Amino acid sequence: MMQWTTGLIALKRYNLFRFNRNRMKSPFYSAFKSFKDFPVANKSMFMSQFNLINIYGIRKDEAFQVGHDAEKYLRRNSMIGSITVGLSSGSSGNRGIFLVSEKERAQWVASVLYRVIGLSISQRTVAFFLRANSELYESVRSKILKFNYYNIFDPLEQHWQNLLKTKPDIIVAQPSVLIRLIEISNIEAVPWKVQKVISVAEVLTLEDSKRIEVWSGTSINQVYQCTEGFLAHSCKNGKIHWNSDSILLEKVWLNEVQYKPIITDLKRSTQPIIRYEMNDILTEGKCDCGLKSDVIQSIDGRSDDVFEWINNKTKIILFPDFIRRTIVFSHPGIIDYTIVKNNKYLELWIDGPEHAFDAARNALHKLLESKGICTKINKSTKPWRADNGKKKRVINSTP
Numbered sequence: 001m002m003q004w005t006t007g008l009i010a011l012k013r014y015n016l017f018r019f020n021r022n023r024m025k026s027p028f029y030s031a032f033k034s035f036k037d038f039p040v041a042n043k044s045m046f047m048s049q050f051n052l053i054n055i056y057g058i059r060k061d062e063a064f065q066v067g068h069d070a071e072k073y074l075r076r077n078s079m080i081g082s083i084t085v086g087l088s089s090g091s092s093g094n095r096g097i098f099l100v101s102e103k104e105r106a107q108w109v110a111s112v113l114y115r116v117i118g119l120s121i122s123q124r125t126v127a128f129f130l131r132a133n134s135e136l137y138e139s140v141r142s143k144i145l146k147f148n149y150y151n152i153f154d155p156l157e158q159h160w161q162n163l164l165k166t167k168p169d170i171i172v173a174q175p176s177v178l179i180r181l182i183e184i185s186n187i188e189a190v191p192w193k194v195q196k197v198i199s200v201a202e203v204l205t206l207e208d209s210k211r212i213e214v215w216s217g218t219s220i221n222q223v224y225q226c227t228e229g230f231l232a233h234s235c236k237n238g239k240i241h242w243n244s245d246s247i248l249l250e251k252v253w254l255n256e257v258q259y260k261p262i263i264t265d266l267k268r269s270t271q272p273i274i275r276y277e278m279n280d281i282l283t284e285g286k287c288d289c290g291l292k293s294d295v296i297q298s299i300d301g302r303s304d305d306v307f308e309w310i311n312n313k314t315k316i317i318l319f320p321d322f323i324r325r326t327i328v329f330s331h332p333g334i335i336d337y338t339i340v341k342n343n344k345y346l347e348l349w350i351d352g353p354e355h356a357f358d359a360a361r362n363a364l365h366k367l368l369e370s371k372g373i374c375t376k377i378n379k380s381t382k383p384w385r386a387d388n389g390k391k392k393r394v395i396n397s398t399p
């Protein structure tokens with residue numbers, strides 16, 4: 001244990017050294033003397049200084065166009081030279097643009113493997129579902145792991161047939177992709193032994209987690225990330241721990257238990273992530289597994305998905321977690337749902353038996369009434385989808 005702790009401290013020192021050397025290449029960050037001088041970066045500041053923050057002088061308009069065109073299939077990939085462009089979800093004009101090098105991507109996979117998959121003597125097959133082209137990850141080769149890559153923009157029906165043939169030991173995918181695979185497979189449980197399922201990229205809800213565990217026959221490990229940054233992972237107790245050797249964490253407390261994280265990612269180089277205030281709301285947790293890092297009890301959704309009303313000049317706030325639970329527990333037959341708050345109404349879409357919609361609407365009305373809110377809930381015929389295919393269930397579209 002002692003050696004392990006010393007190793008982690010050494011690793012953190014090494015990461016800090018590299019971080020400091022790298023940030024001097026950024027015209028924006030090289031101007032500051034010490035850590036406390038760095039401004040807290042929210043999305044709008046991060047985007048307005050985009051050209052000066054990244055170390056290659058990549059222009060924001062060019063990067064956005066490349067990311068946008070790749071999403072619309074107007075080009076084969078989202079790369080500028082060897083740098084990959086990623087767009088975060090959000091309404092158009094308000095989207096984050098992220099840059100990562102091949103090396104950073106390879107490091108991400110290596111960290112996930114080391115932290116989450118662990119080591120084993122026998123060779124294991126990994127099915128890796130990605131939003132990008134697979135060639136980038138070829139640099140991560142391993143004698144004990146054999147990778148099969150699946151692009152999530154290709155038809156998942158075909159991927160499922162391949163999974164049946166290759167019988168992977170480990171599946172890495174977004175929860176919404178896993179749920180879609182469950183639907184396509186049309187079976188209660190996979191017909192081979194899966195050792196691990198790793199959930200990445202999106203918030204894993206309790207209801208999805210249970211469904212995936214039943215289907216895969218194994219417990220689900222969760223990786224918490226921000227674009228290609230690997231922030232936290234679940235331990236042997238199933239609790240999510242911050243990667244404290246590469247992430248410096250500051251907390252903005254919203255109440256006694258919930259906070260918004262401000263992160264500095266010591267491993268990001270192309271576009272340094274320094275004191276970046278994330279949009280997530282996290283609940284602080286505890287764990288006795290022996291890892292010293294801070295624990296996240298739950299990821300309670302993006303803060304732009306908080307619903308707000310003004311009633312008698314008082315601001316009334318509903319956290320997405322309340323809304324989720326209200327809907328899920330209103331009817332046992334609810335398979336899926338999305339709820340969107342616009343200027344006037346709530347738009348609710350429910351996938352489930354005939355009475356499920358009414359049950360969910362009634363439960364929501366009760367919740368709203370208890371908060372003194374009177375609003376209409378309309379029935380939607382199709383689920384809400386973000387431009388980049390990411391799945392969200394509770395969406396605030398009020399400008």
Ligand SMILES: [Zn+2]
Nearest residue numbers: 235239287289
């Ligand atoms: Zn733990």
